[in-house]
Amino acid sequence: MKIVFVGAIWCNSCLVAKPIVNKIIQEYSDIIYEEYDFDTHKDIVEKYNLDDALPAIIFESTNGQVLKKHIGEISEKQLKNNLKELFNID
Template identity: 35%
Template sequence: MHQRFHLASLATATLLMSSLVAWAGQPFDAEAFRSAQAANKAILVDVTASWCPTCRRQRPIVEKIEKEKPDLVVYEVDFDKAKDVLKRFRVQYQSTLIVFRGIKEVARSTGETDPALIHALIEKAF
């Protein structure tokens, strides 16, 4: 009985974690980014930091848009750890959202927390 409960708890935790990960974007990967660009995908580069209150306000908005737009590819960039990526995209501040359609940057915003404005920003890739 104890083992069955443990397995059920483990399965529930795994399912919960996978649902959290599914909507958190994926860590930035240069090769995957180039592939998404080559496929002319709508791409959002989300520069975030765990300590950033603005980023925490942006997160549920971005997650909702990800659910609504399954064709949107979202890459999360850790502001504190990915200095090479920040340099590549000329980013100076966390809470920066950069939108691409294929190889072309179509929009950029820093510090925006209005859901309608974030949605409009991302719509520029479609």
């Protein structure tokens, strides 16, 4: 299970979402978490087919399959619901 966060320093929604994601990820030690800057990691932007709609939160299975791509701000409740739905964890 992996979550990939792609944001940018110029993105206000990223500044709101990033601490929420970081807080929730701390609660789940079995989830791999990766964080990338949109402007400096173009390989990641291309890999996940992202445009400049940010932040992007990508949920992947253990075999690397993208299960869901969330674009935009996210609440703690939404993030936890995604974790429960996609990874079957509370």
